[in-house]
Amino acid sequence: MFYGILAAFAAFSVILDQVVKYLVVRNIPLGGIVPVWPGVIHLTYVRNTGMSFSLLEGQRWFFVVMTVVIMALLVLAVKRKWVSHPLGLWALAAIAGGAVGNFIDRLRLGYVIDMFEVEFMRFAVFNVADSFLVCGAILLVVYVLFFDRQAREEKPHDSDR
Numbered sequence: 001m002f003y004g005i006l007a008a009f010a011a012f013s014v015i016l017d018q019v020v021k022y023l024v025v026r027n028i029p030l031g032g033i034v035p036v037w038p039g040v041i042h043l044t045y046v047r048n049t050g051m052s053f054s055l056l057e058g059q060r061w062f063f064v065v066m067t068v069v070i071m072a073l074l075v076l077a078v079k080r081k082w083v084s085h086p087l088g089l090w091a092l093a094a095i096a097g098g099a100v101g102n103f104i105d106r107l108r109l110g111y112v113i114d115m116f117e118v119e120f121m122r123f124a125v126f127n128v129a130d131s132f133l134v135c136g137a138i139l140l141v142v143y144v145l146f147f148d149r150q151a152r153e154e155k156p157h158d159s160d161r
Contacts, residue, residue, distance in 0.1 A: 002086070003078075006093040013097030017128035018104060021113040028115070041118050044125055047111040052124040060110055067103045071096065088143035094136030101129030 028034055028045040035042045050057035074092050077083045083092055105112040114125040 002089075006089055009090070010093045010097035010100070013094065013128070013132045014101045014104070017098070017101030017132070020115070020128050021105070024113060024115045033117075039119055041116060043115045044117040046114045046125050047109075048114050048125070049111045052126070052130075060106055064103065064106055067099050067106075070099055083143070083148075085143060085147045087139060087147055091136045091139035091143055094132045094139065096136075098129040098131070098133030098136060101127070101132070105129075 024043060024045050028043060030045055030047065033042050033044045048057075049060060051063070056062065074096050077092060078089065083089060102112050112127065112129075114127045114130070116127065116131075117123075117125045
């Protein structure tokens with residue numbers, strides 16, 4: 001049941017990402033800007049063939065392969081119970097949803113559609129999938145640092161038996 005909820009969450013993140021991208025493409029010209037919260041954030045339709053800050057620009061197949069590898073690792077982490085705490089599982093679901101959202105763009109278009117641009121600091125233009133990826137990664141770090149370590153320390157070691 002819980003795994004079904006996690007899968008639904010990941011699917012929701014993919015659908016939300018793709019719907020927002022569709023709306024941006026339909027309603028904002030490439031390079032166009034639409035204020036959302038003046039001085040804070042606006043929508044800017046850009047195409048990104050790299051990652052954040054256009055790093056590794058034009059490396060489409062690298063990102064496709066890396067996404068497949070990451071998804072395989074996520075599946076293994078769940079299947080082999082490397083991650084079993086709910087916080088870690090939510091983190092993996094968010095990462096999976098974000099990865100698939102951008103994967104769809106890379107396969108279908110050859111680039112990722114980005115649209116959120118913060119105005120109060122110099123930062124990369126990003127999308128919904130990126131947000132799920134980053135939040136999932138942060139949650140995963142919190143899980144590894146605090147919850148996973150605690151579970152390992154509580155398990156009896158073979159030498160203790």
